[in-house]
Amino acid sequence: MDSGHGKRRMNVEGDRISDLPDDLIHKILSFIDIRDAIGTSVLSSRWRFIWTSKPYLNFSSENFDKLSKFSEFVTHVLSRRNNLSEEIMAQKLLPELGVLLELEKNIIKINRARLELGEAQVENYKQNAKMNPKFYGNMAQIKDVWANLDLQLQRRKEQASLIMSKLQLIESLLTKLPASNRAKIQLYFSSMCVEADIVISQIADCMRIECDLNQILSSVCFHVLATTLEPSS
Numbered sequence: 001m002d003s004g005h006g007k008r009r010m011n012v013e014g015d016r017i018s019d020l021p022d023d024l025i026h027k028i029l030s031f032i033d034i035r036d037a038i039g040t041s042v043l044s045s046r047w048r049f050i051w052t053s054k055p056y057l058n059f060s061s062e063n064f065d066k067l068s069k070f071s072e073f074v075t076h077v078l079s080r081r082n083n084l085s086e087e088i089m090a091q092k093l094l095p096e097l098g099v100l101l102e103l104e105k106n107i108i109k110i111n112r113a114r115l116e117l118g119e120a121q122v123e124n125y126k127q128n129a130k131m132n133p134k135f136y137g138n139m140a141q142i143k144d145v146w147a148n149l150d151l152q153l154q155r156r157k158e159q160a161s162l163i164m165s166k167l168q169l170i171e172s173l174l175t176k177l178p179a180s181n182r183a184k185i186q187l188y189f190s191s192m193c194v195e196a197d198i199v200i201s202q203i204a205d206c207m208r209i210e211c212d213l214n215q216i217l218s219s220v221c222f223h224v225l226a227t228t229l230e231p232s233s
Contacts, residue, residue: 018046025050034059087181090173094188097166101195104159108202115209130224142221149214156203163196 017025029037029051037051064070170189174182 018044022050033063086173086176087185090170090177090185090189093166093170093173094185094192097163097170097192097196100163100166101192101199104163104199104203107159108199108206111206112209115206115213139225142218142225145214145218145221149210152210153207156207160200160203163200167193167196 017028020028029040040047041051059070059074061067061070064073170192174185174189
């Protein structure tokens with residue numbers, strides 16, 4: 001009974017330590033040798049990479065009989081720390097990219113519905129232009145049509161650029177990783193590339209439809225403007 005109670009108490013205490021913020025764990029690790037700090041990475045997934053984000057590393061040559069061995073150890077630790085840091089960043093960016101792509105898919109659905117409605121309203125726009133030529137048949141209205149298009153295209157361009165920028169950053173991180181580390185997340189990255197290609201293609205389709213509709217609306221305005229200014233017989 002006591003043994004079981006002791007194990008439960010140790011588990012609770014262990015969870016409490018793991019729940020501490022990173023800066024406090026870094027403070028705890030600062031009191032132990034770097035090799036022991038690295039050894040904590042086997043405790044749990046929470047501790048796996050925590051030592052790589054320490055703001056400082058404590059190296060001591062006391063336990064090395066040769067300076068060359070100590071130098072090799074330092075080089076190995078720094079190299080591993082950099083690789084793990086880049087792997088952590090890539091693993092963090094990939095889910096963020098996934099959320100961004102899903103958000104953009106929903107926005108595309110809304111835009112497509114709006115564009116389909118716009119196609120259905122073109123005839124109404126033409127009829128309204130005939131009924132109210134003074135409102136539709138002027139350059140101010142034509143400029144408003146194109147100004148609205150510019151805002152829509154700029155937003156979609158920014159979204160496509162954001163997606164490509166995140167992919168480029170992840171790509172740069174993966175190229176710095178050893179092949180064994182890179183292989184762990186290559187499949188995830190590849191699937192994100194496929195998703196990004198689909199989403200950006202859909203963004204481009206929406207932009208083309210938007211341009212086509214805009215051209216139709218502005219052509220109506222130009223036609224009304226031209227006929228309105230004709231001298232009456």
